[in-house]
Amino acid sequence: MLVPSHIQTLKPYIAGKTIEEVVHEYNPPRISKLASNENRLGCSPKAREAVNRSMDQIMNYPDPASKLLRERLAKQFGIKTGNVITGSGSEGVMALITRTFFLDTDEALTADATFIGFVVLANSRGIKLRRVPLTSGYRFDLEAMAAAIRPETKVIYLANPNNPTGTYFSRKEFEAFHKKVPEHVLIIMDEAYFEYARNVADYPDSMKYRYDNVITLRTFSKAYGLAGLRIGYGFAHEDIISNLMKVKLPFEPSTPAQAAALAALDDTDFLDRSVAMVHSGRDRLYDFLTSKGLNFVESVSNSVMAIFGDEPEAEAFTLAMLKKGVILRRLPAFGLPNCVRITIGTPDEMDHFEMACDDVLPV
Amino acid sequence: MLVPSHIQTLKPYIAGKTIEEVVHEYNPPRISKLASNENRLGCSPKAREAVNRSMDQIMNYPDPASKLLRERLAKQFGIKTGNVITGSGSEGVMALITRTFFLDTDEALTADATFIGFVVLANSRGIKLRRVPLTSGYRFDLEAMAAAIRPETKVIYLANPNNPTGTYFSRKEFEAFHKKVPEHVLIIMDEAYFEYARNVADYPDSMKYRYDNVITLRTFSKAYGLAGLRIGYGFAHEDIISNLMKVKLPFEPSTPAQAAALAALDDTDFLDRSVAMVHSGRDRLYDFLTSKGLNFVESVSNSVMAIFGDEPEAEAFTLAMLKKGVILRRLPAFGLPNCVRITIGTPDEMDHFEMACDDVLPV
Numbered sequence: 001m002l003v004p005s006h007i008q009t010l011k012p013y014i015a016g017k018t019i020e021e022v023v024h025e026y027n028p029p030r031i032s033k034l035a036s037n038e039n040r041l042g043c044s045p046k047a048r049e050a051v052n053r054s055m056d057q058i059m060n061y062p063d064p065a066s067k068l069l070r071e072r073l074a075k076q077f078g079i080k081t082g083n084v085i086t087g088s089g090s091e092g093v094m095a096l097i098t099r100t101f102f103l104d105t106d107e108a109l110t111a112d113a114t115f116i117g118f119v120v121l122a123n124s125r126g127i128k129l130r131r132v133p134l135t136s137g138y139r140f141d142l143e144a145m146a147a148a149i150r151p152e153t154k155v156i157y158l159a160n161p162n163n164p165t166g167t168y169f170s171r172k173e174f175e176a177f178h179k180k181v182p183e184h185v186l187i188i189m190d191e192a193y194f195e196y197a198r199n200v201a202d203y204p205d206s207m208k209y210r211y212d213n214v215i216t217l218r219t220f221s222k223a224y225g226l227a228g229l230r231i232g233y234g235f236a237h238e239d240i241i242s243n244l245m246k247v248k249l250p251f252e253p254s255t256p257a258q259a260a261a262l263a264a265l266d267d268t269d270f271l272d273r274s275v276a277m278v279h280s281g282r283d284r285l286y287d288f289l290t291s292k293g294l295n296f297v298e299s300v301s302n303s304v305m306a307i308f309g310d311e312p313e314a315e316a317f318t319l320a321m322l323k324k325g326v327i328l329r330r331l332p333a334f335g336l337p338n339c340v341r342i343t344i345g346t347p348d349e350m351d352h353f354e355m356a357c358d359d360v361l362p363v
Numbered sequence: 364m365l366v367p368s369h370i371q372t373l374k375p376y377i378a379g380k381t382i383e384e385v386v387h388e389y390n391p392p393r394i395s396k397l398a399s400n401e402n403r404l405g406c407s408p409k410a411r412e413a414v415n416r417s418m419d420q421i422m423n424y425p426d427p428a429s430k431l432l433r434e435r436l437a438k439q440f441g442i443k444t445g446n447v448i449t450g451s452g453s454e455g456v457m458a459l460i461t462r463t464f465f466l467d468t469d470e471a472l473t474a475d476a477t478f479i480g481f482v483v484l485a486n487s488r489g490i491k492l493r494r495v496p497l498t499s500g501y502r503f504d505l506e507a508m509a510a511a512i513r514p515e516t517k518v519i520y521l522a523n524p525n526n527p528t529g530t531y532f533s534r535k536e537f538e539a540f541h542k543k544v545p546e547h548v549l550i551i552m553d554e555a556y557f558e559y560a561r562n563v564a565d566y567p568d569s570m571k572y573r574y575d576n577v578i579t580l581r582t583f584s585k586a587y588g589l590a591g592l593r594i595g596y597g598f599a600h601e602d603i604i605s606n607l608m609k610v611k612l613p614f615e616p617s618t619p620a621q622a623a624a625l626a627a628l629d630d631t632d633f634l635d636r637s638v639a640m641v642h643s644g645r646d647r648l649y650d651f652l653t654s655k656g657l658n659f660v661e662s663v664s665n666s667v668m669a670i671f672g673d674e675p676e677a678e679a680f681t682l683a684m685l686k687k688g689v690i691l692r693r694l695p696a697f698g699l700p701n702c703v704r705i706t707i708g709t710p711d712e713m714d715h716f717e718m719a720c721d722d723v724l725p726v
Binding site: 002003004007008010011012013018033036038039040041042043047048051052054055057058059060061062063064088089091092095099100101102103104117124125126183184186213221225226227228229230239240242243245246247248249250251252253254255256257260 | 365366367370371373374375376381396399401402403404405406410411414415417418420421422423424425426427451452454455458462463464465466467480487488489546547548549576584588589590591592593602603605606608609610611612613614615616617618619620623
């Protein structure tokens with residue numbers, strides 16, 4: 001048989017509605033895309049200029065070693081270039097990890113409601129994936145996860161802050177967890193939303209300490225506003241990185257992506273404005289949701305998860321908002337059918353969100 | 364153990380010298396990069412404009428379905444969108460194929476001297492890869508390959524034209540070969556250099572016929588001059604494509620890559636000029652190599668392989684040319700230690716090549 005059974009049984013990826021589809025179906029007077037945790041401010045103009053300049057050499061293959069970018073990241077975070085890898089988004093590095101470390105008999109461990117990318121990667125590798133419920137506060141239950149480790153466990157996937165809940169675990173919690181994880185188990189620490197959380201007092205910025213079996217993933221897709229370019233990076237022990245480098249597609253990431261990332265790192269002003277917009281927009285959203293009597297989970301990320309009484313209520317709300325042009329993300333695929341994720345947008349977009357919500361949910 | 368043994372024993376990818384390194388080491392008066400089969404004319408200005416426009420939406424994730432590009436490719440080649448997949452270069456699609464189809468016990472089959480990317484992918488998947496020698500004329504030996512198929516054989520990799528030899532097999536040869544390949548074996552037909560070969564009378568443009576177990580790969584990295592952007596595509600039966608789509612990273616390829624590819628397809632003038640430059644430069648190179656008494660293999664691709672008496676001779680020639688600023692590709696990694704691959708450049712670059720060669724190899 002040409003297609004292995006574990007691939008045949010995979011479900012296809014269902015993308016959210018595009019702006020074009022929303023316009024076509026509902027033709028709302030305006031659209032606010034608050035569904036994909038993107039940076040609604042756009043990207044740094046310096047990144048854009050860098051992409052344009054990089055096109056002078058676009059007929060040439062990219063630098064396979066991402067030399068300039070890896071050196072720049074190493075310098076910024078006080079480590080060595082040999083501790084850094086780049087990829088097509090942090091999901092690209094994650095795909096590389098699954099290609100590098102898994103044998104057929106290995107298992108992976110993660111939480112019930114977290115980033116789906118890792119789940120798809122494990123399933124398509126034919127790896128048994130075991131999942132541990134979140135706490136009642138929608139947080140990673142690190143104690144229960146440590147207890148769930150078995151001899152077959154090869155990789156543990158943690159997201160901090162978690163997506164879609166926006167919650168985080170503390171440094172103290174992680175350190176207690178790490179003590180219980182055998183050395184031959186690789187911990188993926190997905191910090192895609194790091195830039196929004198770094199100011200939280202007990203957030204364990206995993207660059208501040210390093211364990212030999214932890215790989216930290218970060219991305220330019222969120223706070224840097226470069227999701228369309230596909231560039232992310234990872235930090236780990238040089239033995240892990242050197243093995244990943246052997247398996248990596250040599251010409252990943254692309255030349256414009258490498259150039260844009262370098263330029264984006266230099267534009268701290270744009271980054272600061274982006275993060276400040278999210279922080280103030282998040283406070284405003286808390287107040288608004290509270291005024292509407294809606295439940296939500298406190299977030300250290302660029303989105304807030306609203307909790308409805310049941311699935312039909314969450315579905316009706318999302319559809320009513322969509323008709324008003326506000327695109328939100330329902331979460332049945334994350335095992336959270338009664339929850340809706342709201343990305344923090346620009347002040348204008350949050351105006352639109354509130355106006356639409358006032359129509360949809362009159363107090 | 365964290366790293367599987369088949370990964371630990373992989374050799375790291377060794378990139379060729381960059382232009383910067385050549386300048387630093389030898390400081391030649393000019394540089395001609397004729398080492399990587401890139402399009403020395405650059406890319407279509409329309410592709411560049413499309414990339415710049417795409418940056419308006421770069422904070423958003425790419426279209427996971429590559430809808431516009433897949434529709435455009437389907438229209439151009441008279442097939443359905445469901446028969447097309449896009450990826451980060453044809454190597455990206457190849458990586459996807461290895462992730463989708465292989466089980467641990469499968470084997471792959473290819474030729475001795477062909478594109479190394481597939482070899483690395485099979486090795487990193489821990490798959491046994493069996494290789495069949497080329498003919499004495501440096502061509503794929505399809506008869507010997509058919510005879511080498513075993514029950515464990517799952518994927519056969521063919522490159523047509525082949526890289527680095529520039530040779531091809533004919534439609535008649537392929538059709539005879541295909542009859543001997545069981546239906547449950549997937550044939551990868553890598554046509555990365557298709558645009559240079561399509562005018563050859565008996566070249567089997569594999570879009571002109573379709574078998575259910577053949578996937579054809581093409582790229583924008585060669586004739587379209589977009590190697591730095593990472594975009595390629597594949598054609599196959601819709602069952603193969605739909606399974607690949609399930610395993611594909613959802614946000615591959617990037618937004619600028621999708622936009623540039625669409626624009627590049629529209630600029631047939633640029634493509635025609637690029638191919639014409641290669642065809643006339645190749646004839647000129649044949650004449651020149653003949654005048655120097657050098658052996659070479661006739662090519663239907665954008666490079667010509669010169670054959671030296673032994674490895675030291677090939678090495679000495681390549682190094683002497685490098686010191687003159689002409690970067691060529693030695694081929695020991697392809698099992699061709701006495702051969703050197705010469706990319707066809709612009710007329711100016713071919714002037715440089717000839718002048719350097721006159722100094723290095725006086726008649």
